[in-house]
Amino acid sequence: xxxxxxxxxxxxxxxxxxxxxxxxxxxxxxxxxxxxxxxxxxxxxxxxxxxxxxxxxxxxxxxxxxxxxxxxxxxxxxxxxxxxxxxxxxxxxxxxxxxxxxxxxxxxxxxxxxxxxxxxxxxxxxxxxxxxxxxxxxxxxxxxxxxxxxxxxxxxxxxxxxxxxxxxxxxxxxxxxxxxxxxxxxxxxxxxxxxxxxxxxxxxxxxxxxxxxxxxxxxxxxxxxxxxxxxxxxxxxxxxxxxxxxxxxxxxxxxxxxxxxxxxxxxxxxxxxxxxxxxxxxxxxxxxxxxxxxxxxxxxxxxxxxxxxxxxxxxxxxxxxxxxxxxxxxxxxxxxxxxxxxxxxxxx
Amino acid sequence: xxxxxxxxxxxxxxxxxxxxxxxxxxxxxxxxxxxxxxxxxxxxxxxxxxxxxxxxxxxxxxxxxxxxxxxxxxxxxxxxxxxxxxxxxxxxxxxxxxxxxxxxxxxxxxxxxxxxxxxxxxxxxxxxxxxxxxxxxxxxxxxxxxxxxxxxxxxxxxxxxxxxxxxxxxxxxxxxxxxxxxxxxxxxxxxxxxxxxxxxxxxxxxxxxxxxxxxxxxxxxxxxxxxxxxxxxxxxxxxxx
Numbered sequence: 219x220x221x222x223x224x225x226x227x228x229x230x231x232x233x234x235x236x237x238x239x240x241x242x243x244x245x246x247x248x249x250x251x252x253x254x255x256x257x258x259x260x261x262x263x264x265x266x267x268x269x270x271x272x273x274x275x276x277x278x279x280x281x282x283x284x285x286x287x288x289x290x291x292x293x294x295x296x297x298x299x300x301x302x303x304x305x306x307x308x309x310x311x312x313x314x315x316x317x318x319x320x321x322x323x324x325x326x327x328x329x330x331x332x333x334x335x336x337x338x339x340x341x342x343x344x345x346x347x348x349x350x351x352x353x354x355x356x357x358x359x360x361x362x363x364x365x366x367x368x369x370x371x372x373x374x375x376x377x378x379x380x381x382x383x384x385x386x387x388x389x390x391x392x393x394x395x396x397x398x399x400x401x402x403x404x405x406x407x408x409x410x411x412x413x414x415x416x417x418x419x420x421x422x423x424x425x426x427x428x429x430x431x432x433x434x435x436x437x438x439x440x441x442x443x444x445x446x447x448x449x450x451x452x453x454x455x456x457x458x459x460x461x462x463x464x465x466x467x468x469x470x471x472x473x474x475x476x477x478x479x480x481x482x483x484x485x486x487x488x489x490x491x492x493x494x495x496x497x498x499x500x501x502x503x504x505x506x507x508x509x510x511x512x513x514x515x516x517x518x519x520x521x522x523x524x525x526x527x528x529x530x531x532x533x534x535x536x537x538x539x540x541x542x543x544x545x546x547x548x549x550x551x552x553x554x555x556x557x558x559x560x561x562x563x564x565x566x
Numbered sequence: 567x568x569x570x571x572x573x574x575x576x577x578x579x580x581x582x583x584x585x586x587x588x589x590x591x592x593x594x595x596x597x598x599x600x601x602x603x604x605x606x607x608x609x610x611x612x613x614x615x616x617x618x619x620x621x622x623x624x625x626x627x628x629x630x631x632x633x634x635x636x637x638x639x640x641x642x643x644x645x646x647x648x649x650x651x652x653x654x655x656x657x658x659x660x661x662x663x664x665x666x667x668x669x670x671x672x673x674x675x676x677x678x679x680x681x682x683x684x685x686x687x688x689x690x691x692x693x694x695x696x697x698x699x700x701x702x703x704x705x706x707x708x709x710x711x712x713x714x715x716x717x718x719x720x721x722x723x724x725x726x727x728x729x730x731x732x733x734x735x736x737x738x739x740x741x742x743x744x745x746x747x748x749x750x751x752x753x754x755x756x757x758x759x760x761x762x763x764x765x766x767x768x769x770x771x772x773x774x775x776x777x778x779x780x781x782x783x784x785x786x787x788x789x790x791x792x793x794x795x796x797x798x799x800x801x802x803x804x805x806x807x
Contacts, residue, residue, distance in 0.1 A: 442672025
């Protein structure tokens, strides 16, 4: 019961029974999706979903903790490249990809812990954090961009400069390789676990402290918390979640390029989070899915202006829905109407 | 014999550049006392609180809480050892609901928490009439309830010493009286309270002893009657000859 309360607690959208019915139906829709989706469509849906962990991590960090990172793609890239290096070098070993996955996530945890330690324990001002995090991402992009040439290889894997790393192995557990429908289920499962895990976190006592830190760090410290350690913990969680998205990305497309760590890509998670509404996880999940779908559909239809449209959307949202579209809608939704809807079948 | 001291300082000095904020402050607060600290603007009252809580580090001198030297401890450790502070300008979490505000403080796990501190908190909550079920952010509360909310929030953490920096700023006479009543009750219940205050009527209402700060140093100390009768205090602080 205690764990159930963590999921249904008040710090994310949706506490009512109706909400959970819709939620379960939605999950069922994803689970049964392969009945009516081709493998290609399932692969596309996997792509829309795989960025959700990064978006949710940024939501925790920015929306709940008040610390904006503009460089979550750094961890996306670290995990992606490291997976490529480890799994690529262990090609033929059925457990190579799993080791690559663990290695990639561990590297994200270590790098974000070291980087975050210097930021939070030095008590840098909040507005400097986006700049520092972006600089890390751009440094990595620049470094990886000049790794063209045969001398830039780790074991048998070429880093590949701006052309990127290609031929990254699929994810594999023993002899079972995940692609097509199985990869789709693997993504759905990991995204669902990430979302529910984040939801439990924000409804835990630590979640309440995160909100307090967002509002007033000094006041929170004077309520008995080491806010440096708490902010660092959330920063590491967000880094690992961004790393998870990076892993899924390279397992989905079998390649990664330094532009994945560039300025444009760094801005996208911030846009997904801002458009949905950074103060609620569910809002961010919905907008990240929708915006990835829009971007992907536009660019695969040959539209050159996908990013311009996404940027324009951000401007419109900031002007008219400063709290985010989904959060604003959820706040203004007529709860009585929903309750009536829920009661109607029993009344007749 | 008096009670043993719960908070004390020895020769506490703090300068900001060329400005002396506190000089050689030797404060001694016995357990269970309600002490008011008064003094004109710039006398070092808020700085003294900031030093006690670890917001600033003193240039020299020591701070003790229950005979333990806490001078080098970070703020959050001092709070966990039993200090609780409300700020001069209200710093309840204005964008959070009353419930979220009250859930924020660090609390010992059930069992480790003293029943007295829980009772004090519940008492303040009911007397202040704070609605924990409301969804509206705290900023929509009237000013006096925001002030009370911050006090209740700090009490939720179960402090043994409550430091209040001008808790009645901006309150009406009735609200001030209500605040005084609550503080008196909490103090009668054994809670040590130190209040920085300008409102002399309020000081008369609640204080046992008063410490007067002037230019960063302790200028006088005594009962309310002693202090209000003290000619020099009247001159520097009350503006009377």
